[in-house]
Amino acid sequence: MSPPTVSLVRCSDYASERVMDAVRQAVALLGGMEAFVQPGQKVLLKPNLVRGMEPNRAVTTHPTIVAAVARLVREAGGVPLIAESPGGPYSAPALRLAYRRSGMVRAAEEGGAELNYDTASSQVSHPEGQVLHRLDLIQPLLEADVVINLPKLKTHNLTVLTLGVKNLFGLVPGSLKISYHAKLVDREMFGEAMLDILTFARPTLTLMDAIVGMEGEGPSGGDPREIGAIVAGADCLAVDTVCAALVGVPPQDVLTTRLAVARGIITGRIEDIDMVGEDLASLVVPDFRGGIEAPIDPGLFPRPMRLLIQWLAPSPNGAENDSRGTSAMRLFTSGWMWRQLVARPQATKECIACSFCVKHCPVDAIEIIDGRALMDSKTCVRCYCCHELCPHDAISLSKPLLGRLLLPR
Ligand code: SF4
Numbered sequence: 001m002s003p004p005t006v007s008l009v010r011c012s013d014y015a016s017e018r019v020m021d022a023v024r025q026a027v028a029l030l031g032g033m034e035a036f037v038q039p040g041q042k043v044l045l046k047p048n049l050v051r052g053m054e055p056n057r058a059v060t061t062h063p064t065i066v067a068a069v070a071r072l073v074r075e076a077g078g079v080p081l082i083a084e085s086p087g088g089p090y091s092a093p094a095l096r097l098a099y100r101r102s103g104m105v106r107a108a109e110e111g112g113a114e115l116n117y118d119t120a121s122s123q124v125s126h127p128e129g130q131v132l133h134r135l136d137l138i139q140p141l142l143e144a145d146v147v148i149n150l151p152k153l154k155t156h157n158l159t160v161l162t163l164g165v166k167n168l169f170g171l172v173p174g175s176l177k178i179s180y181h182a183k184l185v186d187r188e189m190f191g192e193a194m195l196d197i198l199t200f201a202r203p204t205l206t207l208m209d210a211i212v213g214m215e216g217e218g219p220s221g222g223d224p225r226e227i228g229a230i231v232a233g234a235d236c237l238a239v240d241t242v243c244a245a246l247v248g249v250p251p252q253d254v255l256t257t258r259l260a261v262a263r264g265i266i267t268g269r270i271e272d273i274d275m276v277g278e279d280l281a282s283l284v285v286p287d288f289r290g291g292i293e294a295p296i297d298p299g300l301f302p303r304p305m306r307l308l309i310q311w312l313a314p315s316p317n318g319a320e321n322d323s324r325g326t327s328a329m330r331l332f333t334s335g336w337m338w339r340q341l342v343a344r345p346q347a348t349k350e351c352i353a354c355s356f357c358v359k360h361c362p363v364d365a366i367e368i369i370d371g372r373a374l375m376d377s378k379t380c381v382r383c384y385c386c387h388e389l390c391p392h393d394a395i396s397l398s399k400p401l402l403g404r405l406l407l408p409r
């Protein structure tokens with residue numbers, strides 16, 4: 001099998017012409033948009049909109065990137081549609097707000113794309129899925145001939161970085177994402193589910209907005225960080241591998257990449273990727289600030305504890321130790337010890353008691369008390385939906401003392 005090709009192009013800012021040139025070059029290095037899109041095909045463009053924030057916050061895929069890709073799709077004769085299910089309700093008014101705030105209205109106008117307002121979804125069978133054999137997905141995905149994945153490079157508390165694979169979680173409609181979080185009780189299962197969505201959606205092209213990424217408390221509460229790159233490829237996992245290396249994160253530290261290596265669908269090594277364009281070393285950000293670590297990751301523990309956790313952990317292939325592993329793991333992850341190790345969400349004084357987090361917590365762990373959201377630490381499963389979705393950035397993540405001592409990253 002030939003190695004996947006990934007293109008890397010320098011782009012210093014979001015000036016429209018510069019982005020257009022860089023995107024065109026990144027795609028040309030892969031054979032041009034004609035290699036991905038045939039005339040007349042319906043092309044779904046999937047940006048990361050999270051909860052629709054202004055582009056300069058570096059939370060969402062920048063509109064100039066989306067506009068540039070839409071233009072290339074048009075030039076190739078395709079019909080581009082921008083579609084995404086951000087966090088929160090999947091309704092036409094919520095989409096309108098997210099599109100307006102994130103600049104997608106402008107992107108659609110400039111790129112000649114339509115914006116999706118159809119909030120229908122369907123449940124589909126995915127026999128090859130490893131933890132999800134049925135998937136609930138937004139209708140435009142199911143009707144598209146081609147999917148182009150347009151993620152934003154950011155830190156993420158569950159997956160370490162949110163890249164191409166994690167961006168596809170936005171194909172699950174609205175509040176159903178919350179039930180997925182509740183159902184996928186540990187981090188490994190969540191990562192496997194992301195890979196199941198990838199193997200169903202099969203994006204034809206992934207083009208990463210890594211011009212300005214997010215470091216620190218991502219995916220929505222961190223700080224913008226200039227990286228200056230566009231990374232593209234037909235293999236989403238290869239793009240993710242390069243993007244991790246770009247910000248100095250060992251690619252296999254990214255949950256979805258590590259699990260993909262275990263599945264044998266990528267090696268997770270830069271040496272196994274055919275890099276074209278800029279020299280990767282010339283663009284690496286040496287001091288990129290990671291996010292706050294979230295739930296159980298055996299890789300973070302001292303070796304004896306790691307071996308114990310790995311022995312207890314359920315096999316993704318449904319091997320016979322699953323019931324023992326699942327129940328032991330759940331016991332551990334719901335117990336006192338776990339709560340002492342992982343970050344817990346807390347509302348800050350910026351909280352205005354709007355109850356948005358209350359409505360979207362998958363396990364009803366939040367109440368409004370004395371004009372502020374209060375998270376019940378015992379009920380909370382540390383999915384961090386509230387942190388990701390709070391419209392007022394009023395939720396911080398703080399690790400208990402034991403967690404800071406034992407898991408300092
Ligand atoms: S924490 Fe955020 S989402 Fe929750 S009630 Fe406060 S302001 Fe609203």
Ligand code: SF4
Nearest residue numbers: 361380381383384386
């Ligand atoms: S309180 Fe926040 S982190 Fe905890 S389960 Fe609810 S949404 Fe998830």
